[in-house]
Amino acid sequence: MTLLIWSVACLVVGVLLWLLGDLIWHGIGQLSWAFLTTAPQKAGRAGGIAPILVSTALIVGVCLATAIPLGVGTAVLLVEFSPQRGLFGRLVRLSLDVLAGVPSIVFGLFGNAFFSKTLGLGFSILAGGLTLACMVLPILIRSTQEGLRAVPDDYRRSAAALGLSRTAALWVLLLPAAMPGLAVGILLGLGRAIAETAALIFTSGYVDRMPDSLLDSGRALSVHIFDLAMNISGGEANAYASALLLAIGLMVINAIISGLAHWFRGSRIQVI
Amino acid sequence: MFPWLSEAIFIGVLRGLAVVSGVVALLILLFLLQEALPFLQQIGFARFFQDASWHPVSQEYNLLPMLWGTLFVTVGSVLLATPLGILSAVFCQYYAPPAIAQVYRRLIELLAGIPSVVYGFWGLVVLVPLIGQLHPPGPSLLAGILILSVMILPTVALVADASFSNVPPDYLRGAAALGLGRWATVRSVVMPAAKAGLLAGVMLETGRAIGETMAVLMVCGNVVQVPDSLFAPMRTLTANIALEVAYAVGDHRAALFVSGLVLMGLIVVLVAIAEVIQQGKIYD
Numbered sequence: 001m002t003l004l005i006w007s008v009a010c011l012v013v014g015v016l017l018w019l020l021g022d023l024i025w026h027g028i029g030q031l032s033w034a035f036l037t038t039a040p041q042k043a044g045r046a047g048g049i050a051p052i053l054v055s056t057a058l059i060v061g062v063c064l065a066t067a068i069p070l071g072v073g074t075a076v077l078l079v080e081f082s083p084q085r086g087l088f089g090r091l092v093r094l095s096l097d098v099l100a101g102v103p104s105i106v107f108g109l110f111g112n113a114f115f116s117k118t119l120g121l122g123f124s125i126l127a128g129g130l131t132l133a134c135m136v137l138p139i140l141i142r143s144t145q146e147g148l149r150a151v152p153d154d155y156r157r158s159a160a161a162l163g164l165s166r167t168a169a170l171w172v173l174l175l176p177a178a179m180p181g182l183a184v185g186i187l188l189g190l191g192r193a194i195a196e197t198a199a200l201i202f203t204s205g206y207v208d209r210m211p212d213s214l215l216d217s218g219r220a221l222s223v224h225i226f227d228l229a230m231n232i233s234g235g236e237a238n239a240y241a242s243a244l245l246l247a248i249g250l251m252v253i254n255a256i257i258s259g260l261a262h263w264f265r266g267s268r269i270q271v272i
Numbered sequence: 273m274f275p276w277l278s279e280a281i282f283i284g285v286l287r288g289l290a291v292v293s294g295v296v297a298l299l300i301l302l303f304l305l306q307e308a309l310p311f312l313q314q315i316g317f318a319r320f321f322q323d324a325s326w327h328p329v330s331q332e333y334n335l336l337p338m339l340w341g342t343l344f345v346t347v348g349s350v351l352l353a354t355p356l357g358i359l360s361a362v363f364c365q366y367y368a369p370p371a372i373a374q375v376y377r378r379l380i381e382l383l384a385g386i387p388s389v390v391y392g393f394w395g396l397v398v399l400v401p402l403i404g405q406l407h408p409p410g411p412s413l414l415a416g417i418l419i420l421s422v423m424i425l426p427t428v429a430l431v432a433d434a435s436f437s438n439v440p441p442d443y444l445r446g447a448a449a450l451g452l453g454r455w456a457t458v459r460s461v462v463m464p465a466a467k468a469g470l471l472a473g474v475m476l477e478t479g480r481a482i483g484e485t486m487a488v489l490m491v492c493g494n495v496v497q498v499p500d501s502l503f504a505p506m507r508t509l510t511a512n513i514a515l516e517v518a519y520a521v522g523d524h525r526a527a528l529f530v531s532g533l534v535l536m537g538l539i540v541v542l543v544a545i546a547e548v549i550q551q552g553k554i555y556d
Contacts, residue, residue: 001455005367008359009376012429015422016383019394073289081283088287092294099297101539103483105510109532110300112517113307134296141293167282195387198485198510202517222389222486229393230490236397243390254385258378 020247027244030237040208044224045234049242051210055125055218056194058211059204062129063136063193068186070133071140078141079148080170100138104198107135111203123217128204132196136189143188147181148174184260191253194246197222221246304533311526320530326496326512328524335531340498341506342538344413345488346481349420354474356421357428362458364429365436377433384426392490395419400491407503411493414502419487424477431476435469436462468549475546482538485510509535 034048041047074092082089111131121127151174159169175182197220205217206227219227225242228235315333323334360380364373395415404410439462447457463470485508493505494515507515513528513535520528 002367005359005363008356009363009368012356012360012383012425013376013379016379018398019386019391019422022394022398023390070289070293073286074293077283077286077290081286088290092290095294095297097543098540099300101479101543102297102300103479103485103510103535103539105483105485105513106300106304106532106535109307109513109517109529110303113303113529114299118303134300137293137296165279167279191385195389197387197389198514201514222387225389225393226486226490229396239393240397243393247386247390250385250387251382254381258381 023244023247027240030241035241043232044228044238051208052219052221052224055211056221058125059129059220060193062126063132066130066133067136067140067189071137072144075141075144079145096138096141104196107131108199108202116203123205124215125204125211125218126214128200131199131203132193136192140185140189143185144182147178151177180260184257187253187257191250195250197226304529307529308526308533311523312530328527333527337496337498338507338509338512342508345416345420345508348417349424349481350478353421353425354428357425358432360429361432361436364433366458380426380429388486391419391423392487395491411491411505412503413499413506415491416488419491420481424480427477427480428473431473432470435466439465471549472546475542479539479542485514489514
């Protein structure tokens with residue numbers, strides 16, 4: 001049995017190394033400053049990915065700019081200003097649980113029907129970003145809630161004893177104390193947004209030009225990889241480089257998250 | 273000047289934000305229904321299972337091949353990934369020296385963080401040609417099962433790892449006092465104690481497998497047919513939507529929204545099952 005378990009572990013590590021090794025082996029040669037700063041040519045077979053990076057940044061920017069106020073506000077209300085067993089809080093919580101389980105392709109369908117068609121945004125960066133905002137909302141809320149719950153109740157009592165209003169206590173005390181949870185939530189949302197492909201294909205579209213405004217269609221990095229791999233013969237080299245870049249980006253985000261979570265755990269022990 | 277007033281306004285704003293967040297799920301359901309219902313009423317639900325095939329251009333809307341496709345790929349990958357994931361969590365908790373376990377956990381987290389389109393791409397350029405050499409054509413049910421297994425394995429492994437670490441250490445000491453070996457302890461003490469967590473992990477990975485789009489879209493070949501062998505190409509519900517929504521209009525579009533609804537239904541059933549299991553844990 002010991003042998004079997006060790007070989008399972010080796011198998012898993014082997015697959016991971018195979019995948020990463022393959023990406024690095026074929027992708028590292030293509031990655032260069034020029035690749036990052038020039039426009040794609042011949043449908044992406046040659047040239048770089050500059051407009052795609054800009055579109056990705058804009059889509060993710062729209063997503064976070066919408067999701068952060070919504071998510072943090074909701075989490076604060078649920079944890080600080082609504083009774084645990086209240087009907088309102090229960091309904092919102094249930095709705096968020098359902099939202100967390102919706103497959104990304106269904107978010108895409110919804111974004112296409114609501115943002116692109118009903119609100120008339122068409123295939124645009126704005127529509128894509130807003131669709132992603134709906135998707136990362138539950139992640140952001142859950143993580144902010146955990147951050148706030150980890151703040152000891154003594155903080156709240158001390159603030160009340162000092163005569164601070166609940167709003168003031170929130171701004172000067174609770175939110176700063178809950179910052180690690182908030183940061184983890186934002187980074188998790190960021191990672192999910194950058195990795196997402198299916199919800200973007202028919203909300204932000206395929207156009208690989210440099211976007212002029214948020215209402216322009218823009219191609220995200222993940223959609224670029226998909227398109228190069230599936231629809232463009234001879235696009236493999238650049239697809240490898242883009243995939244490597246995307247994987248590296250997500251690894252960096254995840255490394256920061258686990259670092260933060262570690263620090264979070266450490267600091268909480270000191271507080272209590 | 274009026275602290276109670278500013279506080280009331282502030283809470284009002286928060287309530288507004290929370291309502292928007294809460295309404296999103298409802299909106300999604302509403303828009304799916306709005307696009308799908310008129311068409312459903314017009315042709316009836318049965319057509320989606322009785323038509324000759326999926327051929328929207330000539331008004332044939334049979335979803336069964338895609339439903340079977342989703343079922344096969346999901347069941348296959350869950351059957352493959354669950355034992356591997358659980359054993360790898362066992363490795364982490366009970367077999368590996370602490371230093372190795374730490375590194376191994378990091379690697380699993382790394383695996384969990386790789387985006388699905390990158391998995392799909394790797395499957396397309398590495399796995400599919402390999403399978404093609406073994407048994408043409410290459411893009412196949414097997415490719416889908418393998419790539420999905422790699423994708424969902426970290427989910428089970430991490431959830432199982434967490435629920436193993438929640439097993440009270442007294443259980444382990446008790447088992448050791450009884451002279452049980454390492455594997456016997458894991459099998460007959462740890463596994464039953466962590467049962468609820470393990471089941472939740474399985475539900476979670478099943479949900480991920482059903483909802484996954486890009487990876488299966490890229491490696492399964494996307495032929496509309498019930499696969500008759502592991503090496504036959506096939507198409508899942510999710511891939512069907514991703515492939516056709518961009519150009520679908522009218523009834524075709526509505527039919528795709530119906531398949532979106534079916535997908536939502538599957539997920540809701542899963543969430544409900546997971547909920548029941550979680551409830552059970554409280555009384556355990």
